[in-house]
Amino acid sequence: MRNDDVPGSRQPIKSVGFLLVPGFALLTYASAIEPLRAANQLSGKTLYRWWNATPGDKPATASNGVAVLPNYKFGSDARDLDVMLVCAGGNPATFRDQRTFAWLRKLAARGVIVGGISGGPVILARAGLLDGRRCTVHWEHAPALQEAFPRVKLTQTLFVIDGDRITCSGGVGGLDMMVALIARDHGYPLAAAVSEWFLHTHVREGARPQRMDLRARLGVRDEALLKALKIMEAHIESPLSRERLAKLAGVSLRQLERLFRRELGQGVHARYLALRLDRARQLLRETSHSILEVGMATGFASSSQFCRAFGRSFGITPNAARRRDLELATRRLD
Template identity: 65%
Template sequence: MENPDGLPPENGFPAQQRPQVVGFLLVPGFALMSYAAAVEPLRAANLISGKTLYRWWHSAPGGEPVIASNGVAILPDVGIGAAREVDTLFVCAGGNPAVFDDRNVFAWLRRLARRGVTLGGISGGPYILAKAGLLDDRRMTLHWEHQPAFSEAFPDIAVSPSLFEIDGNRITCSGGISALDMMVALIERDHGRQLAASVGDWFLHTHIREGMGPQRMDLRFRLGVADKKLLRVLHGMEDNIEVPRSRADLAALAGVSVRQLERLFRRHLGRGVHHQYRSLRLERARQLLRETALPVLDVAIATGFGSSSQFARAYRRAFDEPPSQTRCSV
């Protein structure tokens, strides 16, 4: 792409041979694994090809060393808003991206978008792109942990449960190891299948996943359940959090009686239908308390409770603290 900053090509590369420049905006609390899975394939592509196909730099709000979620610090080399050559900028975020509110960062991202820079978000990074108004009418994804809060904050933006999405000059990724799958796909797009396969092989990643692959482990493995009838009900529960389905509806979904359904749950999960469903709803509530500013009553309604008092009692029994304490501890 044409250099939007009007700067000469760096390192003496002719324009047609210029390496692609990738920027990483690291937000405090970013997941180190997601970032490493995105940057390391660029290094491998250079090494395997014997060419400088990619260069990269780092930026962070405030320009200070930025601390990852595991405590590792990375020193940024580009300030927010700096006139630095870039083709693609990835926002790497974790923790609670819903509370990020740096107007200088949002303005910078919008300026880059106007100049035609491809913008990407990894893990919680898409949340920040959305807060900057840069994901409207775009196909997108983000880490499953952030999806409930994101959908509450941006009800008009459809979230895909995929590993990554490439929609023109917007790229979003659910994070973790899926960032490696995404970068291999981008390397294949830019430099061919052979180099992309070699990069995957370099990292012992022998099965490169397509972007539309599922983010989460199948319920069969996540809960250690193989019974097909029970699995249909569990999926039905996950899909109906705000308006919980009755035990009779769930039993009909499995094609069994309510009594048979209760026996299935106790045999395979060691708890009854009501207990399992309430636990699932309360876990969703805890996510919303941690990642949104929704009033407690709204969280209660979004997770199928009729009142804030009913919700608070159930929440305290489950987590040994009131909802307000969960929010304050974040």
């Protein structure tokens, strides 16, 4: 990371706030906050201070049930904050607290560097703080974020620094991002020591991908099969015919079908349909798009066609699935 990537980069970040949204992932939070503690301990100096805030000043319960108590006043002027990082998980699209959005906009207007981790960028986008900005988000939330906020310049990377906006995909990626910030503020030797402290022997750059490649993720090696799967993932809204897929993969349709059944246990059509319906389930959960819009975004010609395919796969209608997911998310927020 260059020193000019973030405003005021030649000055250390002294105060970092964490806004914990109920349902946040504890690992994501720990990966971001623990490097600050390690930097202080290894340097023998107080280089960083950190605070926890929660909507409404209530304890925030992580996705695993652990509750974190706030020690910073929600909605305050935050005159002592340099950075505010929003930690969110679960289904951040259901979080609609206007007080939180207003506070984040207020902090950004005051020059505080505002960021989001895991599902946190979804909340920043809802607050209008990512329009025209490069950002990243956990891969699970990426399709819905792009559909709901087309002005956001979404990447599929570990973390992104765009001026006074910081976004991170979450998980252990928070450690990589904070190590990069420590290197910027206090030099590479301290950052390397922090990384080694956590047995993190290979620090990843922000531009690295979030997910394993298909070869590792699915345990397949055949190049034609891998190529066909990549093409499928890139053509969800406008699905290609099986014949076109085979041609692009460089094999006959008969060969392609044989590869899919042997390596994945299902035919080309079934695999493609499953990918599209999984994407549809994400869009139903994390956007307010109509059933027809979700169906069109995943390659179905009509809402009835989409509903029939969805029902056969999941045993529930799209509307019922959306209601159930919303109820579960609301219970977690409560």
